[in-house]
Amino acid sequence: MDNRFRDFIAGKGLKATKERAEILQEIIGTVGHFDPDELYFRLRAKGSKVSRASIYRTIPLLIEGRFIDEVERVGKHAHYECVVGGQHHDHMICIKCGAVLEFYSPTLEDLQDDLCRQHRFSKVRHHLEILGVCSACDAGETQE
Amino acid sequence: MDNRFRDFIAGKGLKATKERAEILQEIIGTVGHFDPDELYFRLRAKGSKVSRASIYRTIPLLIEGRFIDEVERVGKHAHYECVVGGQHHDHMICIKCGAVLEFYSPTLEDLQDDLCRQHRFSKVRHHLEILGVCSACDAGETQE
DNA sequence: CTGAAATTGAGATTGAATCTCAAAACGGAG
């Protein structure tokens, strides 16, 4: 994993720095979604000296290398999640309470591959966000 | 169309103002995607006195009323498109040149409905973005 | 080791989006 990152960095002719390693390490240890600022405070709390700039500079790199995915852009700032440990999945987001429901459908994935083939498009990654109302909110709802 | 907007606004207990009408009118007359700032300059050029604030305040309303959809958040600022005239569709976006390919698949839509039913989630809208490389960029590509 | 090139951090800067609040517009009651 860490090796794969080394290779990726080297393959791009970039340097393997302590900061990039720390950032990836922290992300790997993060379950669920995170945003750059959370990551920053988490790292500082652990004694790391990484700056926000390095985090913001490293994130696009991690996306390109398929280590993380961007998710949940509903709010004001972007959220990401590690794609390595967990399996790829998409999201249903409740517009009432903000709850995030993760799901995975092989059929849905295959269908997208088909569509890309039809359009001669080389799929790299995708981002599906279904917005609606979760069962909890739907239940407790009569006349607002 | 304009009537549907009147009804929507009235139904929410809001007021039908000249500004909201102008904004919707301009959007209806817009083919393809747009961002709030474009809209602002387009309206000002036509002599309208609408402010950016009104545009930013009206957009969430238009989304809620299903008049427009948010698309393409790849760049720095959000892009939208009118959903009324054209049929709903999703997007393939080229990470090399930024080209946007629109597509529609009834199978894909139905599948999403099924998944939502399975998860007891009331789908309101969705947003699928497939990122990859378009055929044009794929062709003219040997050793960077 | 050495040195050219890449990377970093602190702080400044950007700019899309939001907020403030007095003035103006809307719309129901009469």
Add this chain to the structure above:
DNA sequence: CTCCGTTTTGAGATTCAATCTCAATTTCAG
């Protein structure tokens, strides 16, 4: 139509995630 409480608007200030600047530091090929 007029009156009046409520909503909406616009100009400018403000926010704050994200980006940029640049001198100091780190990496790594040779």
